[in-house]
Every structure is written in structure tokens, then in C-alpha cells.
Amino acid sequence: MRDLSAISQTTSQGGVLAGRVGGAVLAAMRAQIPMTQEELAERLQVSPTTVQAWERGRKPLVNMPFTRLHRLRRELEAAGTDPGLLSLWDKALHADVMLAALDTRDPERHPLALVVPDRAATELLAWPLSGQLPRQLAKTNADLAVGRGELATVTAALREAADRADGDGERPAMLRRQVKYLLAKADDPVARQWAADAELADLRSPGDLRQWTPGWAVARSAAHVAAAAAGDLDPLHRFIDQGLSDDRLISANLNYWAYWAGEYPTPWNGDSAMTQPGDDAWTGTRLLGTLLRGIVHAPYRDLCAHSLWALLLRQRQLAASPARQSQIQSAVSQALQARGLAPFARQRLEQVDYLVRST
Numbered sequence: 001m002r003d004l005s006a007i008s009q010t011t012s013q014g015g016v017l018a019g020r021v022g023g024a025v026l027a028a029m030r031a032q033i034p035m036t037q038e039e040l041a042e043r044l045q046v047s048p049t050t051v052q053a054w055e056r057g058r059k060p061l062v063n064m065p066f067t068r069l070h071r072l073r074r075e076l077e078a079a080g081t082d083p084g085l086l087s088l089w090d091k092a093l094h095a096d097v098m099l100a101a102l103d104t105r106d107p108e109r110h111p112l113a114l115v116v117p118d119r120a121a122t123e124l125l126a127w128p129l130s131g132q133l134p135r136q137l138a139k140t141n142a143d144l145a146v147g148r149g150e151l152a153t154v155t156a157a158l159r160e161a162a163d164r165a166d167g168d169g170e171r172p173a174m175l176r177r178q179v180k181y182l183l184a185k186a187d188d189p190v191a192r193q194w195a196a197d198a199e200l201a202d203l204r205s206p207g208d209l210r211q212w213t214p215g216w217a218v219a220r221s222a223a224h225v226a227a228a229a230a231g232d233l234d235p236l237h238r239f240i241d242q243g244l245s246d247d248r249l250i251s252a253n254l255n256y257w258a259y260w261a262g263e264y265p266t267p268w269n270g271d272s273a274m275t276q277p278g279d280d281a282w283t284g285t286r287l288l289g290t291l292l293r294g295i296v297h298a299p300y301r302d303l304c305a306h307s308l309w310a311l312l313l314r315q316r317q318l319a320a321s322p323a324r325q326s327q328i329q330s331a332v333s334q335a336l337q338a339r340g341l342a343p344f345a346r347q348r349l350e351q352v353d354y355l356v357r358s359t
Contacts, residue, residue: 015100016150017128019060024127025092026072027055028142029081043075062096069093088120088136094267095124103157107165112182113175116268119260122181129154130185155191158183162198170270173214177221177271184225199225203235209243212252216243217271220253227300237342240306248275250310254287257307261286284315292328295335295349305335305345305352312355319359328356 030040030051037051044051053059061069077086098111107113117125123134128146146154162179165172176198184195202222207215220243223235244250256274258264263282268274291311294304312319312328319325332349335341341349 015102016153017057017096017102017146018100019054019057019062019096020128020144020146021099021124022061022089022092022096023055023057024142024144025085025089025124025137026061026076028137028140029076029085029089030055031141032085033076033079033081035079040075043079044072060096060100062093062100084136085140088124088134091121092124095121098125099128102154102161104161105164107161107175108171110161110165110175112161112178113165113171114269116174116259116271116273117178118262118264118267120262121267126182126185129182129187129191131187132185151186151188152190155183155186155188159191159194168214170214170272173218174271177218181221181225184229196229206235206238209239210245210249212249212272212275214271216249216252217256217274219243220256224300224303227303228298231299233302233342236300236303240303240344244306244310251275251277251314253307254310254314255282257290257311258282258284258287261290263287284311284318287311288318288324288328292331296331296338301335301338302342302345305341305348309348309352309355312352316355316359319356325356325359329353332356 030037037048037055041048041051050059054061061072064072073086073089076089095117098115098117101111104110120134120136123132123136126132127134128144129151131144131146133142158179162176165175180195180198180202183191184199186192186195199222202218203226206219206222207213209216209219219235219239223239226232226235244253252274255276258281259268259274263284263286265281288308288311291304291308295301295308298304319328332353336346336349
């Protein structure tokens with residue numbers, strides 16, 4: 001893929017996290033089969049210490065010749081690996097390419113300025129920084145250990161990269177936005193404080209949200225973080241009022257939600273992809289599930305309510321089946337009973353209920 005080849009040209013030889021994520025997912029897949037390291041080594045005609053080195057990241061899988069990597073994948077698939085884990089492993093290998101290049105000095109060529117990760121990819125990227133297991137690995141014994149010194153090295157490199165990213169263009173804005181998101185989750189108090197300070201600066205000067213600019217995506221992210229981390233809903237409500245003030249902006253918001261939920265088949269190379277027509281690129285089924293969970297549980301449920309209303313207006317067929325109608329109505333009923341729902345969000349959910357009943 002064009003985005004990953006561009007990143008690989010900047011990959012340093014000594015990225016401290018190189019190979020960790022793909023190796024950890026490989027270990028989880030092997031254990032899920034189940035298969036020992038010795039058994040996998042025998043299948044591949046390598047030593048058990050080689051398998052161990054892959055799984056611990058000492059020999060990054062992304063440095064393996066393509067034919068050997070493809071054979072490893074075939075053996076895992078033939079042994080009965082869960083298809084969902086195999087798909088996640090593909091994302092994990094992409095994450096390793098990005099993690100190996102986090103110390104790239106040119107902000108225009110930094111991996112976080114070249115690719116927009118979806119939720120699954122973001123959770124994989126954040127895993128070695130936060131220690132939080134990605135949700136798709138929740139039922140496995142996956143483990144990824146990063147030393148305190150290694151973590152400090154990586155977070156310092158990310159802060160430096162974001163500080164170098166000057167200007168209002170799309171690439172610098174992407175880099176700063178994604179660095180803030182990752183460092184806000186890092187198991188490093190210095191990194192988290194830096195992210196909090198940077199987020200506060202963005203919240204103080206959100207810019208004009210009534211038209212799409214690279215800063216629009218930054219403001220959307222900052223509003224989410226403020227609602228989730230501090231319970232501050234003012235930036236979220238300002239974003240909904242101004243940033244979703246016309247159909248093009250509402251469509252950009254939905255496209256990004258759909259991308260985040262995993263509806264798009266290929267990675268985006270820039271935030272501006274959300275402004276492109278997305279009707280033929282995604283079905284909305286994954287996004288619907290994300291928003292239904294969001295209106296009940298998310299601290300930014302007011303945005304989820306607005307987005308659910310916009311989604312069902314755009315794709316009425318999502319509420320065509322009795323089972324789906326029941327699912328939507330149940331979530332809406334729970335959300336309407338919750339305290340703290342903004343009046344406009346309550347109105348949107350009541351409109352959702354009407355849409356479902358009239359479908």
C-alpha cells in the first residue's frame with residue numbers, strides 16, 4: 001500500500017518498539033489454536049528460539065521476507081486460527097511499521113502524519129504505550145511488556161515530533177492530533193500532562209468550525225477527549241452546534257465515525273478523506289452498533305445521539321428489520337432515561353424513535 005511504503009522508507013533500524021505488537025498478536029494466535037512454540041517452529045522448520053524472538057519482538061516480523069511471512073500466515077490459517085485474529089494480525093504488522101518509525105524527524109514524513117488509523121489500529125498502536133489490551137484481544141492471553149525506559153524514550157520522541165509540527169496544514173494537524181491521543185493514554189505521567197496541556201491549548205482556540213479545515217478534525221478529537229477525560233461538555237456542545245452546522249460537515253462526521261468503526265476497507269492517507277462522499281464505501285452496520293453503545297455508555301453520548309439521527313436519515317434501510325428496530329428502540333429508551341442528556345440530544349433521540357416507528 002502506498003501509505004505503508006512511504007512510512008517504511010523512514011523506518012529507523014532501532015525503533016525500540018519495532019516488532020512488539022505483531023509478535024504479541026502472533027503469540028496470542030498460537031495460544032488460541034492451541035499450539036506450542038515448538039510445534040509452530042517444527043511446522044516452519046525454524047528453531048523454537050526463533051519463534052520466541054518473533055513473539056517478543058527481538059526479530060521483528062515486518063523485517064521478514066514476504067514469502068516467509070506469507071508462509072507463516074498460511075500455517076496459522078491452516079491450523080485453525082480465528083479469522084478475526086488473523087485480520088487483526090495484519091493490522092498489527094502495519095502498526096509495527098508505524099511504531100518503528102516514531103522517531104522520524106521530518107514532520108511531513110512521520111507515520112502519524114501519513115496514515116489515519118481506525119479504532120482497531122489505534123488500540124494496537126496505543127497498546128505498548130498504555131498497557132491496555134485492545135478489545136479484540138480481550139478473550140486471549142495476549143501480553144506485551146515495555147520497560148519504563150523504553151516507554152520514556154518513545155513518548156519523548158512523540159512529544160518532540162508534535163512540537164516540530166508547525167503550521168495549519170493537514171499533515172502537521174494530523175500528527176499533533178494523533179500524538180495527543182496516544183500520549184493521553186500512555187502509562188507515563190509526563191506524557192499525559194503534555195497531552196492534557198496540548199489539548200487545553202486546542203480547546204482555547206478551536207478556530208472556525210463552520211467549515212471543514214484540518215483544525216475541524218482537531219476540534220472534534222479535542223471535544224471527545226474533554227468529555228471523556230474531564231467531563232467537560234462545553235467543547236462537545238460547541239462542536240455539535242458549529243461543527244455540524246451543514247450537511248457537508250454532518251457527512252464528514254459520519255464518514256469519520258464509519259471509518260473509526262472499521263467500515264472502510266483501506267486506510268485513509270489523510271483527514272480530508274472524511275470530506276469525500278462515503279455512501280458507496282460503507283454500509284453503516286458497524287457504525288450503528290458503535291453509536292447505539294455510545295448513546296448509552298459514552299461520556300460524549302450527545303454527539304452519538306446527533307450522529308445516530310444523521311445516520312438513520314441517510315440510511316433508512318438500517319432500521320428496516322424488526323430485530324434492528326427493537327435493538328435501536330431499546331438503546332434509545334435506555335439513553336432517554338439517563339441523567340445529563342442535553343436537550344438537543346434528547347430531541348434527536350426522540351426523532352430517531354419516530355424514524356424507526358415510521359420505517
